[in-house]
Amino acid sequence: xxxxxxxxxxxxxxxxxxxxxxxxxxxxxxxxxxxxxxxxxxxxxxxxxxxxxxxxxxxxxxxxxxxxxxxxxxxxxxxxxxxxxxxxxxxxxxxxxxxxxxxxxxxxxxxxxxxxxxxxxxxxxxxxxxxxxxxxxxxxxxxxxxxxxxxxxxxxxxxxxxxxxxxxxxxxxxxxxxxxxxxxxxxxxxxxxxxxxxxxxxxxxxxxxxxxxxxxxxxxxxxxxxxxxxxxxxxxxxxxxxxxxxxxxxxxxxxxxxxxxxxxxxxxxxxxxxxxxxxxxxxxxxxxxxxxxxxxxxxxxxxxxxxxxxxxxxxxxxxxxxxxxxxxxxxxxxxxxxxxxxxxxxxxxxxxxxxxxxxxxxxxxxxxxxxxxxxxxxxxxxxxxxxxxxxxxxxxxxxxxxxxxxxxxxxxxxxxxxxxxxxxxxxxxxxxxxxxxx
Amino acid sequence: xxxxxxxxxxxxxxxxxxxxxxxxxxxxxxxxxxxxxxxxxxxxxxxxxxxxxxxxxxxxxxxxxxxxxxxxxxxxxxxxxxxxxxxxxxxxxxxxxxxxxxxxxxxxxxxxxxxxxxxxxxxxxxxxxxxxxxxxxxxxxxxxxxxxxxxxxxxxxxxxxxxxxxxxxxxxxxxxxxxxxxxxxxxxxxxxxxxxxxxxxxxxxxxxxxxxxxxxxxxxxxxxxxxxxxxxxxxxxxxxxxxxxxxxxxxxxxxxxxxxxxxxxxxxxxxxxxxxxxxxxxxxxxxxxxxxxxxxxxxxxxxxxxxxxxxxxxxxxxxxxxxxxxxxxxxxxxxxxxxxxxxxxxxxxxxxxxxxxxxxxxxxxxxxxxxxxxxxxxxxxxxxxxxxxxxxxxxxxxxxxxxxxxxxxxxxxxxxxxxxxxxxxxxxxxxxxxxxxxxxxxxxxxxxxxxxxxxxxxxxxxxxxxxxxxxxxxxxxxxxxxxxxxxxxxxxxxxxxxxxxxxxxxxxxxxxxxxxxxxxxxxxxxxxxxxxxxxxxxxxxxxxxxxxx
Numbered sequence: 001x002x003x004x005x006x007x008x009x010x011x012x013x014x015x016x017x018x019x020x021x022x023x024x025x026x027x028x029x030x031x032x033x034x035x036x037x038x039x040x041x042x043x044x045x046x047x048x049x050x051x052x053x054x055x056x057x058x059x060x061x062x063x064x065x066x067x068x069x070x071x072x073x074x075x076x077x078x079x080x081x082x083x084x085x086x087x088x089x090x091x092x093x094x095x096x097x098x099x100x101x102x103x104x105x106x107x108x109x110x111x112x113x114x115x116x117x118x119x120x121x122x123x124x125x126x127x128x129x130x131x132x133x134x135x136x137x138x139x140x141x142x143x144x145x146x147x148x149x150x151x152x153x154x155x156x157x158x159x160x161x162x163x164x165x166x167x168x169x170x171x172x173x174x175x176x177x178x179x180x181x182x183x184x185x186x187x188x189x190x191x192x193x194x195x196x197x198x199x200x201x202x203x204x205x206x207x208x209x210x211x212x213x214x215x216x217x218x219x220x221x222x223x224x225x226x227x228x229x230x231x232x233x234x235x236x237x238x239x240x241x242x243x244x245x246x247x248x249x250x251x252x253x254x255x256x257x258x259x260x261x262x263x264x265x266x267x268x269x270x271x272x273x274x275x276x277x278x279x280x281x282x283x284x285x286x287x288x289x290x291x292x293x294x295x296x297x298x299x300x301x302x303x304x305x306x307x308x309x310x311x312x313x314x315x316x317x318x319x320x321x322x323x324x325x326x327x328x329x330x331x332x333x334x335x336x337x338x339x340x341x342x343x344x345x346x347x348x349x350x351x352x353x354x355x356x357x358x359x360x361x362x363x364x365x366x367x368x369x370x371x372x373x374x375x376x377x378x379x380x381x382x383x384x385x386x387x388x389x390x391x392x393x394x395x396x397x398x399x400x401x402x403x404x405x406x407x408x409x410x411x412x413x414x415x416x417x418x419x420x421x422x423x424x425x426x427x428x429x430x431x432x433x434x435x436x437x438x
Numbered sequence: 439x440x441x442x443x444x445x446x447x448x449x450x451x452x453x454x455x456x457x458x459x460x461x462x463x464x465x466x467x468x469x470x471x472x473x474x475x476x477x478x479x480x481x482x483x484x485x486x487x488x489x490x491x492x493x494x495x496x497x498x499x500x501x502x503x504x505x506x507x508x509x510x511x512x513x514x515x516x517x518x519x520x521x522x523x524x525x526x527x528x529x530x531x532x533x534x535x536x537x538x539x540x541x542x543x544x545x546x547x548x549x550x551x552x553x554x555x556x557x558x559x560x561x562x563x564x565x566x567x568x569x570x571x572x573x574x575x576x577x578x579x580x581x582x583x584x585x586x587x588x589x590x591x592x593x594x595x596x597x598x599x600x601x602x603x604x605x606x607x608x609x610x611x612x613x614x615x616x617x618x619x620x621x622x623x624x625x626x627x628x629x630x631x632x633x634x635x636x637x638x639x640x641x642x643x644x645x646x647x648x649x650x651x652x653x654x655x656x657x658x659x660x661x662x663x664x665x666x667x668x669x670x671x672x673x674x675x676x677x678x679x680x681x682x683x684x685x686x687x688x689x690x691x692x693x694x695x696x697x698x699x700x701x702x703x704x705x706x707x708x709x710x711x712x713x714x715x716x717x718x719x720x721x722x723x724x725x726x727x728x729x730x731x732x733x734x735x736x737x738x739x740x741x742x743x744x745x746x747x748x749x750x751x752x753x754x755x756x757x758x759x760x761x762x763x764x765x766x767x768x769x770x771x772x773x774x775x776x777x778x779x780x781x782x783x784x785x786x787x788x789x790x791x792x793x794x795x796x797x798x799x800x801x802x803x804x805x806x807x808x809x810x811x812x813x814x815x816x817x818x819x820x821x822x823x824x825x826x827x828x829x830x831x832x833x834x835x836x837x838x839x840x841x842x843x844x845x846x847x848x849x850x851x852x853x854x855x856x857x858x859x860x861x862x863x864x865x866x867x868x869x870x871x872x873x874x875x876x877x878x879x880x881x882x883x884x885x886x887x888x889x890x891x892x893x894x895x896x897x898x899x900x901x902x903x904x905x906x907x908x909x910x911x912x913x914x915x916x917x918x919x920x921x922x923x924x925x926x927x928x929x930x931x932x933x934x935x936x937x938x939x940x941x942x943x944x945x946x947x948x949x950x951x952x953x954x955x956x957x958x959x960x961x962x963x964x965x966x967x968x969x970x971x972x973x974x975x976x977x978x979x980x981x982x983x984x985x986x987x
Contacts, residue, residue, distance in 0.1 A: 171622070188619055193492045193512045350600060350619070350626030351493045357538035360624035364574040381571055388534035392506030393495055 002273070005258045006233075006242040007217050011101035017136050019143040022104040028149050030224040031108050034115060035157035039223075044116035048219060051227035052240035057084055057175075057212030058291070058320045060309040063219070067117050069199035070207045077206040081114045081122035082184065085137075085213045086168055086175035088127060089291035090343060091323030094244035095213035097256050099126070099133045102217075103140035107163065109216035111149065112223055114161050117209050121162050125180050128168040138165050172347035176396050177210040179349065190349040191396035214244055235262025239308035249326035250282060251275035265289070265297075265305040269326060282328035286413070290320025292340050293401025295408035296333075317408070332426040333413040337405050338366035344402035352394040359402050361385055366406070369417060372424030379417045382410050454520045468510045468521065469497055477523055480532060480561045482539075482649050483601035484511040487706055487806070488610055494601050496539075496561065498531040499523050507531055529565075536566030542577040542624070543650075544596045552651030554664040555977035558599060582627055588616070588636030590655050590710055591645050595627045598652035604628060604644040611707065611804055614638040628652070639802070642714075643707050646697065646978055657714055658694045662686075667693060669975050670918035673905045674704075675770065675898050676712030677801045678819050679812035680907030682973035683708060685716070685899050685918045692719040692899050692918070700973025701806035703911065709801060719897045723882035724854075727924060730890045740924050743891050744931065747850065748938035750874040750890075751786065754848040760787035764846035764872070766836060767793045767827040768853035769816025771928055772903025773912065774951040776818070776825040777959070778932040778942070779852050785941040789833030790846060793822040794857040812908050816857075821906030824959055840868050847873045852928060853895070854879030854886050861885070878931055894925035901927035902948050904970060912962065914970040 010016045010025060022028070034044060049064030070079055083106070087095040098106060114122050124141075126134045141163050144150045152160045171189045173179040178192035181203045202208020211219075218241055222230045234240040239261045245268055248254045253276045257268065265287065269275045278284060284299040289307065295317040297305065305315055312319045327336060345359040362385055368374050386403035393399060410417060419427040450461045453471055460475040470486060472479045482494035492512035499510045502520035507527055513519075522528065540562060547553040579595035587593045605617045605628060616636045620629050630636050636644060645653040667686040674681040674695065681704035683695045695716040697708035729738040729746060738746075754762050765783045767776045776793070783791050795816035803810045816822075829835040838844040840859065849869050851860070854877040859865040861883040869875060870888045878895040879886045886892045900921035904914045921927065929948060936942035943950075955962050 173622075188622075193490070193509075195514075345623060348623035350622045350624065351491070351602075353493070353495050353535050353538045353599070356600060356624055356626060357541055360577075361538075361541060361572065361574065368574075384571070388530070388537075392508065393498070393531060393534065395492055395509075 003242075003259055006221055007098065007105070007214065007244060008101075008256070008258045010105070011097060016101050017103055017140060019104060019140065019147060022102070023147075027104050028108055028144075028147075030220055031111055031149060032155055034112050034223055035155050035159055041116045041118055044112060044223065047227045048116070048222055049227075051218075051222040051230040052234075052237055053215065053218050053222055053230065054239070054309060055212055056214035056218065056243070056321075057210075058089065058293075058318075060319060063211065063215055066199065066211075067113075067209055069197065070117050070209065071200060074207050078121065079117050079119045080203050080206055080208040081110065081117060081119040082177075082180065082203065082208060082210045083110055083122065083124040083213060083216055084175060084177065084180060084210050085124050085126040085130070085133070086180060087130070087213070087321075088172040088175040089293065089321045089323060090340075091246060091248055091288065091291050091325045092321040093246050093248075094256050094322070096127075096130055096133055098213050098217055098244070099130070100136050103137045104144070105217045105220055106137075106213055107140055107144055108149075109218070109220035110163060111144075111154070111161055113209075113211060113216055113219050115159055119209070120160060121164065123184060123203075124163060124165045125174070125184055126165060126167055128170045130167075134165055134167050141165065171349070172343075173349045173396075173398060176398065179396070180210060181208060188349075190351045191398070193395055218242070233260045235260070235306050235308050235311065238310055239306075243308070243322060245274075245307060246321070246323040247275050247326070248323070249287075250279045250328035250331070251326050252277050252279050259307075262306040262308040262311060265302040265307055265324070268307060268324060269302070275326075278326070278328055282330060284326060285329045285331055286327045286333065286336070286409075288323070288325040288327075288405070289315075290318045291323040291325075292343060293404050294318045294320045295404045296412065297408075298412050317404075330428050332370075332428055333409050333416045334366065334370050334420050334426070337409040338363065338370050340405040341366050341402070344398070348398060348402070352396075352399070354389040354393045355399040355402065358385055358389040358399065362402070362406055369420050372420070374417075374421040376418070376421050378421065379410060379414065382406055382417075451515060451517045451519075453515065454518075456522060456524050462515070464515065466515065468499075468513050468515055468519075471515055472510065472521070472523065479510050479523060480565050481511060482557055482561070482599055483603060485603050485606070485647055485706075488603060488606040488647070491602060491606070494535070494539075494599065496532065496535050496565075498535070499528055500525050532561075532565040533567050536562050537570055537572070539599050540566065540570060541572035541574075542596075543599070544576065546597070550597065550651040551654045551659055551664070552597075552648075552978070556651065557649035577624060579627055582629060586656060587630050588641050590642045590657065590714070591636050592654050592656050592659060593629070594652055594654070595629075597650050598628055599650055600626050600628070601649060602628070603647040603649065604653055607640075607644050607647050608636070608638065611643070612638040612640050616641075617644065639709050639711070640707055642710050643697075646706070646708075648978075655694075655713075657717070662688055662693045664978070668918065669696075670899070670916050671698060671972065671975065672898065672915040672918070673817060673907075673913050673972070674708065674712040674715070675817045676709070676715050677798065677812040678769075678817055678908045679703065679801060679803045679810050680817060680905050680909075680911065680913055681708050681712055681803060682913065683712070684975050685719070687899060687918045690919045690922065692716050696976060696978060698973035699976050703805055703810070703907065703909070703913075703973070704803050705806045706976070707804060709803060711801065719899045721881050722894070722897070722922070722925070724879045724886060724892055724894045725922070725925070726894060728892045738891075740893060740926065740931075741934070743893050744934045744938055747874075747876045747891055747935060750848055750876070751850075751939060754874070755786065758847050761789065761833075762847035763788040764790040764792075764834065764839065764849045766849065766851045766856060767791065767822050767825070768856040769793055769795045769819040769822050770855060770898075771822065771853050772818065772901070772915075772948070773821040773825055773906060773955060773962075774903045774948045775852065775928045775932060776822045776827050777951060777955050778929055778936065779850075780826040781954075782932065782936050782939065782941060783830075785936070786939065789830035790835070791827050791829060791833065792835040792837075793819065793827040794836050794859065795819045796858045810908065817907075818905040820908060820910065821904070821912070824906055824961065825955070826959075840865050845871045849875045851875070851877040851885060851889075852932065853877075854883060854889075854892075855881065878928055880925070893931055894921075895931060896921035896925055896927040900925070901929070903927075903929065904948075904952065910961070911969055912965045913972045 183189035682698035
């Protein structure tokens with residue numbers, strides 16, 4: 001049975017961004033049902049809890065449970081909803097598609113979610129580079145205002161809501177929810193100490209819920225077709241719903257694919273509906289299953305690997321933002337790790353000592369190995385530096401993310417590192433030793 | 439930056455540190471609570487008066503019930519908290535942080551002014567490993583090293599450990615927010631917004647809170663190794679707020695002032711104006727006693743000069759009576775000295791007494807709880823008034839001399855720097871109309887040039903005494919070193935003169951005089967030793983947190 005796309009049902013159609021086509025497809029009917037059909041905010045939250053929807057941004061935290069953390073008594077403070085559209089995890093490009101192709105789906109979900117947490121004003125924090133996306137979303141918001149889906153007293157329900165689009169200024173760490181909050185407040189984007197958690201003290205000191213674009217889109221469908229319908233999609237009751245997978249790397253057909261949660265990794269890479277196999281018939285060497293911060297998997301490990309939150313935890317990796325980056329046998333693992341280390345060294349916010357000092361150190365050692373100046377003890381050193389950066393050593397989990405590609409590649413491809421050091425060149429023939437760039 | 443963790447309210451809490459239960463007051467930080475228990479938790483970014491950011495990660499400890507290691511400074515204090523500071527995990531995390539902090543630090547301690555009072559040195563010694571495994575090039579900040587970022591502060595970003603104390607000081611205490619983080623990751627640096635100068639009234643405090651040598655003051659740079667300096671508790675001579683300072687001196691030279699921690703007055707802070715008065719204590723133009731004889735200035739010994747003054751006083755009383763005497767005290771003199779001057783006047787029956795201050799701009803200082811405003815130039819104006827230095831019934835004051843045309847026959851100016859009038863030739867001429875003019879002084883001005891007798895007197899660093907500040911606090915200052923002979927403390931000169939005129943006891947010390955003040959001056963009977971002692975000594979950057987304060 002072929003899976004009928006849910007989130008991408010309208011993507012690619014002509015004028016899918018326009019409100020008239022969205023309305024023609026039954027858009028905003030769910031909002032009308034929720035606001036005027038006797039749904040209480042608590043009932044909406046309950047429905048989302050029942051659906052098993054877990055946050056699509058990376059951490060996979062149950063969305064309904066998160067909403068429940070907003071204090072009952074906010075002491076006169078407003079509650080804010082922030083749509084995290086920063087999509088900064090390397091390899092991820094699903095939120096961009098959702099926003100550029102079907103912005104109203106997200107906006108409808110955002111209004112319903114705002115209703116559930118009794119929020120008057122919400123924000124879309126959109127990645128600064130998504131210039132087009134920001135314009136599309138803003139245009140859609142304007143249309144929603146015109147049709148009365150936003151603003152005062154929506155559909156006569158007494159519920160009022162405003163959405164503001166805020167464009168980021170280009171920092172990976174602003175996708176971390178407290179970093180995003182600081183940035184939205186106009187400050188330097190650096191994560192906050194938790195507790196207090198954003199649901200208690202968030203943006204402007206008020207209770208705040210941060211949800212990913214895809215999560216908000218899912219909310220629309222949970223309310224449209226019911227929690228039971230949503231919960232039935234997926235591998236098990238803990239990993240439910242449709243999921244967008246961002247497939248990139250050495251496959252024949254990279255792209256964004258929608259599939260039920262728990263799609264086998266092999267199916268995504270080789271299935272006819274998905275990646276259609278490896279480019280030029282090469283073999284798989286390694287796969288990053290959840291964006292740059294997820295530990296790499298080897299070709300053996302992806303044999304029986306369901307792509308969902310728990311399936312990847314079982315493989316000691318993570319689904320993250322479901323960005324699957326495939327590397328073939330011609331890839332130099334040291335170079336790949338170095339490339340990722342360069343990214344993390346560039347993006348560390350710099351407030352915590354271990355991350356600020358550790359990420360450039362990792363990058364430099366990796367560069368030395370890659371350029372043939374490494375020593376055997378450097379391989380152990382990489383592990384030692386990594387181990388003293390993470391697990392509570394820093395305020396946020398950026399450092400944990402930064403060491404994931406290093407630790408997993410050293411652990412799983414140690415021979416390649418060793419070869420690099422001993423022969424001053426790559427194990428794979430196609431690559432020569434690159435010039436030192438530091 | 440995040441707010442501090444919510445302070446628990448109510449009664450004392452029991453926190454278990456390394457198996458030992460300790461009662462701690464609520465509302466303090468875990469690092470301070472540990473201090474009360476006698477346990478040092480190393481840290482860089484935490485400061486008792488600044489918001490808690492948990493950035494340096496040096497204070498990591500284990501908390502029972504939490505699997506991951508936790509920053510002590512951001513862990514809310516609660517009853518029954520079990521803290522472990524000596525586990526292997528804690529030791530390793532401290533060593534790891536020290537390694538990270540030092541990989542890009544220039545380790546230029548031999549030429550760094552912070553050496554000797556540097557938290558990075560201390561923590562490296564206490565918690566770091568002997569060797570670093572870093573074999574790459576160290577980070578440098580070309581263009582951001584050894585640069586003045588304001589009138590007093592010199593920044594050297596290669597030494598910076600990004601603890602943000604200076605940024606938070608400017609934002610939260612000074613309220614001016616000149617400093618900020620620029621760039622990010624390993625390239626993060628502290629600098630001023632748009633290159634505008636760090637020029638608030640307390641800018642050197644940004645250097646004080648710096649735990650390393652990244653921010654130092656232009657005035658103290660390369661002057662002395664700090665371990666050579668002697669710290670003497672004193673009180674700032676700048677204004678009547680009476681900030682507690684330590685005079686840092688060596689071989690009879692004052693090299694800098696540092697604040698002394700007194701939560702009731704200046705807390706951890708000191709304003710730039712007061713701090714950089716330190717150099718003025720080294721000024722001395724009046725090095726010997728001079729006496730005018732037959733229109734000619736001659737050197738004299740101090741006892742001879744004192745005897746000359748005494749005989750002039752006796753002669754004046756004989757001819758014109760005590761109402762022709764005029765004694766001028768000073769807001770720069772101690773309570774003890776002003777008290778002696780007034781008692782001497784009382785003894786002689788002189789009713790013409792005064793003390794004068796120049797009004798200066800309002801100066802502000804943040805105590806632990808409030809802003810204090812000081813406006814009178816003259817650290818001890820309140821004390822001088824308390825000691826009775828104002829015209830007695832029927833007597834005259836300085837205004838009568840300068841404006842009303844009253845001319846005393848004998849004038850004794852106990853401190854030649856009493857006010858701007860002392861360097862105003864027109865006004866000095868009015869005082870000079872008297873038959874005899876005697877002054878004690880450290881520096882020369884129009885008054886000393888006009889006087890018949892000039893006796894060199896001690897500077898603030900060269901004597902002890904007490905000042906009364908705008909809040910009415912009586913605070914003692916101690917002597918850092920002896921005045922160069924023949925200069926003597928004002929109180930000593932006054933005792934010599936009093937003895938020559940048949941009053942007092944030459945063997946009295948300032949504490950004997952304080953005992954007299956306690957007995958005789960209203961409101962001074964209940965001054966406590968604690969109030970007199972003022973705040974505790976500190977090092978630059980390395981504030982010894984005392985928890986309960």
